[in-house]
Amino acid sequence: MSDLIVAWYPWIKALHVIAVVAWMAGLLYLPRLFVYHCSAQPGSELSETLKAMERRLLRAIMNPAMGAVWIFGLALLWVQDWSQGWLHGKLALVVALTWLHHRMARWRKDFAADRNTRPAKFYRIANEIPTLLLIAIVILVIVKPF
Ligand code: HEM
Numbered sequence: 001m002s003d004l005i006v007a008w009y010p011w012i013k014a015l016h017v018i019a020v021v022a023w024m025a026g027l028l029y030l031p032r033l034f035v036y037h038c039s040a041q042p043g044s045e046l047s048e049t050l051k052a053m054e055r056r057l058l059r060a061i062m063n064p065a066m067g068a069v070w071i072f073g074l075a076l077l078w079v080q081d082w083s084q085g086w087l088h089g090k091l092a093l094v095v096a097l098t099w100l101h102h103r104m105a106r107w108r109k110d111f112a113a114d115r116n117t118r119p120a121k122f123y124r125i126a127n128e129i130p131t132l133l134l135i136a137i138v139i140l141v142i143v144k145p146f
Contacts, residue, residue, distance in 0.1 A: 005079050012075050019068035024134055026062035027097070030054060030104050031127035037111050038120035047114070054108045066101055085146040093137050100129055 005012065033054050040047040073094070080087060107123075110116045139145070 002079050005075050009076070009079070012072050016069065016072035016076060019065050019072060022061055022065035023069050023101075024130065026057055026065065027101065027104070027130040028127065030057055030062065030108070031123045031130075033057070034107060034111065034116075034123040035120045035127070038116070038118075038123065042114040047111075051112050054111060058105060058108055062101065062104075066098065070098075084144070086140045086144040089146075090137055090140045093133050093140070097130065097133050097137070100126075100133075 033050055037047065037050045037054070040050060077087070104126075107116070107118070110118075
């Protein structure tokens with residue numbers, strides 16, 4: 001198993017980063033749709049259109065991309081020295097990003113059922129969290145500061 005991963009390491013890392021880009025695109029766009037959705041009347045044409053966009057973004061892009069990030073990431077992890085500090089820091093932040101993904105899925109269900117009670121400001125703040133996590137994760141994995 002390790003020999004196979006080492007032989008294909010650059011390809012696995014490339015697929016890992018491609019999946020990261022797709023996942024991050026969704027994590028940054030979905031809260032933005034929620035901000036617009038807060039000003040749409042339940043049952044209106046705009047609200048129904050946003051429901052379809054949110055559902056497709058989550059199910060067709062974010063869920064598969066998150067799965068691919070984890071599968072290729074764990075394959076890369078398999079051949080790493082696990083005592084490296086940057087790796088511990090990165091995994092902690094990635095777990096936080098995954099938790100946020102699941103919160104967004106919960107918020108999407110609330111909009112789909114016309115039972116959202118959070119204000120647009122809440123989703124504007126939520127929109128910043130993936131950006132901050134991305135910056136910290138990329139610095140940890142490329143600079144490896146500790
Ligand atoms: C889901 C769990 C994840 C695991 C287990 C994981 C693990 C890894 C490992 C072991 C490497 C190889 C490091 C190297 O060869 O130097 C790597 C590369 C990388 N990871 Fe992840 N990762 C995960 C998620 C993420 C996420 C969420 C991001 C960004 C938001 C990310 C961004 C990157 C980048 C940019 C690289 C390439 C680094 C380089 O070429 O030096 N990873 N990842």
